[in-house]
Amino acid sequence: MSQQLVNSIKYLIRLTEEEESLLPTLFNRVTLKKNEYFLQEGKVSGHVAFIEKGLAGYVMTHNGEDVHFYFSRENEWVGNYESFLSRQPSTKSIIALEPSVLWTISKENLQKVFDTVKEGDRMGRLIIEDVFVKSSKQLTSLYTGTPEERYHEFFELFQDIQHRVPQYMIASFIGVKPQSLSRIRSRMANKH
Template sequence: MNINFLRPLNDQIGNVMINKLLQTIEKAVDVDQDEKELIARLFHEKKYAKGEYFLKEGDVCRNVGFIINGVMRYYINDDGEEKTYGFAEGSDFVCNNESFLPQQPSRQIIQALEDCTLLVIGYDDLQEFYTSIKSGERFGRLVIEQVFVKTLQGLNSFYTDSPELRYEKFVKEYPELLQRIPQYYIASYVGVKPQSLSRIRSRNIRRK
């Protein structure tokens, strides 16, 4: 069943979600009450069922998302082989800046690994966020830098780090995901087959 929909944040559940977003924003910049109300109007709830796509290859990234709950993965399709290079979970922002900023088709893919609830803001509304909120551009720049650096590090690591090192980085960066997502996605992130991942995990356990 497709449960992908948008709705305004005008109920109690919506208030809980927008407060979570505001807490994240206020860790970086100050916002006054009028700006908080504007943010609540600009962001909308959107749900993705497990397996649905936030962004498909060849599509233009139209939204920036803030994950309330659930897990998403970033990957590319390399000659028919899926190569996972990053994950996003609760309180993370999700976006493909290389597609979103110039509004051009994406090579990268973003997929829900669990049922996910996000607050999303579209490209045009984000421009209003930048112009109407005193620190909007600064916060936007911080988010773009955060997502871009994380994406770049993930892609570089995929091609430069050993599978053992990538597994160690996964455990350090995403400890809660070890038991939440299928092992073949972790193997895809590490860059090995699931059988090889089992051997890497065994060696990692023996070293502790």
Template sequence: MFESVRAYYQKLIPQLQDHEWSAIESRFTVQHLKKGELLTRQGEICRQVSFINKGLLRFFYNVDGRSVSIGFMPEGEYIAQYDSFLVQAPSKGNIDVLEDAELVNLSYTDVQELYAAYPVFQVFGRKIAEMLFMMVVSQTTSLLTLSPEERYLAVAEEEPYIIRRVPQYLIASYIGITPEHLSRLRRKLARKAGVA
């Protein structure tokens, strides 16, 4: 069950030793969530980080009564409302389940104990934080510097699973346009492709 998690760890920290893996593996808990359920709710403290063994999850905020998507995570990645997790403060955002999910969780307490006992996990934690930071910077830069068409094409190229697996109205929210605008954009791109 934990083969994918171990491969993920060894990709980020190749020096991971068997005894270190055993220490973390013994602390994992497995959670199953159904499509539509929330992993993290705005106002609640995020008390765990979760490796997505199966499924697809979404980061979003509630803004003026609208759900604004800011990112998606497929299987084979870690997910958490990381700002809430780091300082154990109420989350400003939400994480919901777009496809039935199997998660491998580590609690905040376990993460802190592993950091203290095994310095190699501090390296892992830093690398995860860096990846999440780069995801946020990429999304912000995209929204500020690219046209809707360029944002859509970037998603299609860099994160094609989103185009295949995420409902259109959530893709529209993610790239900062209305679902109607996305429909027009997709028709325009299809016409261009047909001409090319």
């Protein structure tokens, strides 16, 4: 089992030795090739995962175009919680943007964490709170921020992965065409 995953959980909650020894029985290691789906639009999400290595992109189709709206990288959780919790088909896909190693957990096994690990419910709450805050900020930015402000927010949020994500995905994330992103970057470079 990944020490990164254990450390990530220990960052959120305290684990006894017995609780820590339970974790390897609940998670499965999965490798994805570049452009392989972790979750495909229209399918029900059966797992959430911790990213040990790699990068995942969230994408949905709107008016016939792919809209890239979030990225998850090493030491972060990835999943479509809306589909995972409701058991409804996903309206978005999650794709490996580079070769990735994930530690997946099913809804049933996650429930075992909540039931068996003393602070398991707290762990789940903290992870969901983090997802909610990030989603809410991004949604607000999309409706109230200028393209330059949204690019600046992308840069702040994902500075460490900006060179790992294709430019057209960054443009999609901030809600502009790739040509507009080039102009935004040029204007921002001239300011500095």
